Amino acid sequence: MSELVLTRPQYLELEKLGLGAFKPLAGFMNEDEFHATVETMRLPAGAVFPLPVVLDVDGETAGRLKGLPRVALVYDDEQVGELRPESVFTCDKATVTEKVYGTADVAHPGVAFFMAGGDHYIGGAVALTKRAAFDFSDDELAPEETRALFAQRGWKSVVGFQTRNVPHRAHEYLQRIAMEQVDGLFIQPLVGRKKKGDYTPQAILRGYRILIEEFYPADKVALGILSTYMRYAGPREAVFHALIRRNYGCTHFIIGRDHAGADDYYGIYEAHDLARRFDGDLGIKIMYLHGPYFCERCDSIVTEQTCPHEQTASRSVTHISGTDMRAMLLGGKAPNAHLMRPEVIAALQGTDLFIEDDET
Secondary structure, three states: OEEEEOOHHHHHHHHHHHHOOOOOOOEEOOHHHHHHHHHHOEOOOOOEOOOOOOOEEOHHHHHHHOOOOOEEEEEOOEEEEEEEEEEEEOOOHHHHHHHHHOOOOOOOHHHHHHHHOOOEEEEEEEEEOOOOOOOOHHHEOOHHHHHHHHHHOOOOOEEEEEEOOOOOHHHHHHHHHHHOOOOEEEEEEEOOOOOOOOEOHHHHHHHHHHHHHHHOOHHHEEEOEEOOOOOOOOHHHHHHHHHHHHHOOOOEEEEOOOOOOOOOOOOOOHHHHHHHHOOOOOOOEEEEOOOOEEEOOOOEEEOOOOOOHHHHOHHHEEEOOHHHHHHHHHOOOOOOOOOOOHHHHHHOOOOOOEOOOOOO
């Protein structure tokens, strides 16, 4: 049987497909699924699916594997899965990025990653024969495991929270609001391929463990990572993240301010608008929450829904974003306690905080 050697991101995508994290996909997208997703954000059978999940290769590899009934998928000299090729295809990458990311600008990290990949794609059903074993894998739960955990705890309603940051007070505010409405909170940081300056998986997990241990009811919160790569696709990725959490057993999902955005490519609540287009068709209920900030006059974490001072006394307002928190910590400055808990900052001591180079 012919072999195809996978990159780490490709292996993680294979694992998610094999575990059912990307249902209803059963494999890497074939040509019909790819173009339907790009054009309509639905699979040919009608299910909502907003982002391509593809296996990219170069032209020589595509020619070698085309027409074969089975291909062994290999990572680190070991077979980890199998692919049954259905189609080999190409696309106009500039057109695809415009539709998926809203831009063809290679300064956009998602566009840059897509453009740098192979120009041919092999689609077909996959079988996973070996789960990934990276330095963060012990902290990852499969969908069947999270569903069993939620059932064991008696949670009938579970809200999923997507993050790629160490916890700050704005995210804590969103989580607490959501916890008032459901039985349990599932915090699932994304730790697959990320870009230079993003937090390391170890830093994210340390921060969340101390937050859960010291400030949340332990029986109301579960923590488990998601090892897929960030697309930075803004609104489309927000819907994608919701579908993934549905597959892990969540009944609710939080979409906040500039979800999965990059720089200023998307409007701050553009993800809300797109998710509402599919309201009732996602199999999960979306919590549309606004972006929290600290208001000195209100002396608390608030949003524009509950505080007028962003408009009337803007100097009293301090916005809280993962980007700002990263910049402070990268510069050796500890954020104020009303932005990030001192206990979280202390928990980060002695670990590498940031990814030093774009991961491949």
